[in-house]
Amino acid sequence: MPVIDAVVVGGGPAGLSTALVLGRARRRVLVVDTGRPANAVSSTVGGLLAQTGVAPGELRRVGRRQLAEHPTVDVRTAAALDAEPSGGGVAVTIEDRAPVLARALVLAHGLRYDPPPLPGVGPLWGRSVFHCPFCDGWEVRGRRLAVHGNGPQAVRSALLVAGWTDDVVLCTDGPARLEGAEPVLARAGVRVREDPIRRLRGGSDGALLAIEFITGPLEVRDALFVRTQRDQPNRLASTLGCRLSAAGTIVTDVDGRTGIPGVYAAGDAATEHSRSVANAIGFGSRVGYAIVLDQLARAAS
Numbered sequence: 001m002p003v004i005d006a007v008v009v010g011g012g013p014a015g016l017s018t019a020l021v022l023g024r025a026r027r028r029v030l031v032v033d034t035g036r037p038a039n040a041v042s043s044t045v046g047g048l049l050a051q052t053g054v055a056p057g058e059l060r061r062v063g064r065r066q067l068a069e070h071p072t073v074d075v076r077t078a079a080a081l082d083a084e085p086s087g088g089g090v091a092v093t094i095e096d097r098a099p100v101l102a103r104a105l106v107l108a109h110g111l112r113y114d115p116p117p118l119p120g121v122g123p124l125w126g127r128s129v130f131h132c133p134f135c136d137g138w139e140v141r142g143r144r145l146a147v148h149g150n151g152p153q154a155v156r157s158a159l160l161v162a163g164w165t166d167d168v169v170l171c172t173d174g175p176a177r178l179e180g181a182e183p184v185l186a187r188a189g190v191r192v193r194e195d196p197i198r199r200l201r202g203g204s205d206g207a208l209l210a211i212e213f214i215t216g217p218l219e220v221r222d223a224l225f226v227r228t229q230r231d232q233p234n235r236l237a238s239t240l241g242c243r244l245s246a247a248g249t250i251v252t253d254v255d256g257r258t259g260i261p262g263v264y265a266a267g268d269a270a271t272e273h274s275r276s277v278a279n280a281i282g283f284g285s286r287v288g289y290a291i292v293l294d295q296l297a298r299a300a301s
């Protein structure tokens with residue numbers, strides 16, 4: 001079995017960033033990617049320094065082109081199916097390829113984000129139904145916004161979104177459980193609507209037009225912020241025995257070490273909060289440094 005320095009699972013911002021550091025350090029790296037990034041549905045990446053209006057796919061294409069200048073980096077479209085510790089490294093099973101033995105494995109495969117199953121949400125997700133105001137709030141600032149959710153978490157989200165507009169409706173989709181937060185919400189100008197939602201009414205190009213309720217008038221809204229259900233997108237972390245946080249992300253130290261020899265994680269897969277392209281790039285880069293330095297230390301010991 002050929003031995004290389006690292007296999008990176010995931011060719012998103014995190015994985016490409018790790019591969020760039022390793023490629024520049026002349027390490028032999030294989031990046032495998034199935035091409036299903038978290039933000040595939042979005043038209044642009046918001047909040048990335050020096051990149052205004054860049055599309056997620058374009059960012060990856062430019063990243064891959066940059067990596068192509070590094071002869072020790074190989075980027076393939078394929079799925080990593082399995083991984084197990086083996087002979088001081090990690091043996092990785094990759095779709096349609098011979099298994100690869102690597103000194104390091106980087107789990108940079110992102111997270112799966114599922115919006116709540118509101119009727120009509122599908123074509124609007126990532127276009128006018130969002131999960132993160134830091135990513136998309138600026139583009140809808142000053143507009144008619146809504147937040148879907150209930151309980152303290154939803155109160156926090158509504159207060160956060162109120163920073164981007166004076167017109168926010170918190171849709172609790174049933175009897176509100178606001179635990180005394182009504183005055184705070186009122187002070188922030190957030191209206192509360194308890195009627196159960198019937199469906200989201202959308203227009204062309206994924207635009208939200210209105211929220212329809214089982215009872216009462218509809219709410220004309222330009223965007224809706226929701227809470228997503230998030231999971232690891234595959235079983236690699238659990239198969240390897242990586243520890244997961246309550247949020248379902250891989251637990252690592254600041255440099256992405258999982259505690260399992262040779263196994264690192266970067267990007268969304270290992271980020272409990274504040275997940276973004278910028279943070280994934282930074283995390284991926286740190287992991288690249290850590291791999292080079294750890295392998296050097298091991299070789300010297």
Ligand SMILES: Cc1cc2nc3c(=O)[nH]c(=O)nc-3n(C[C@H](O)[C@H](O)[C@H](O)COP(=O)(O)OP(=O)(O)OC[C@H]3O[C@@H](n4cnc5c(N)ncnc54)[C@H](O)[C@@H]3O)c2cc1C
Pocket residue numbers: 009010011012013014015032033034035036037038039041042044045046047048078079080081108109110111113125126131135136233234266267268269275276277278280
């Ligand atoms: C709807 C939406 C909109 C967003 N908008 C923004 C925004 O405007 N600005 C911003 O900064 N952030 C935004 N984000 C967050 C941002 O997309 C993520 O933080 C970022 O993409 C994380 O990068 P990553 O490399 O960790 O994961 P990803 O970009 O998700 O890439 C992971 C890659 O790994 C691949 N993969 C998974 N399993 C395997 C496997 N077994 N084998 C091989 N490959 C595999 C996937 O196909 C994918 O290509 C948004 C997220 C969502 C869900």
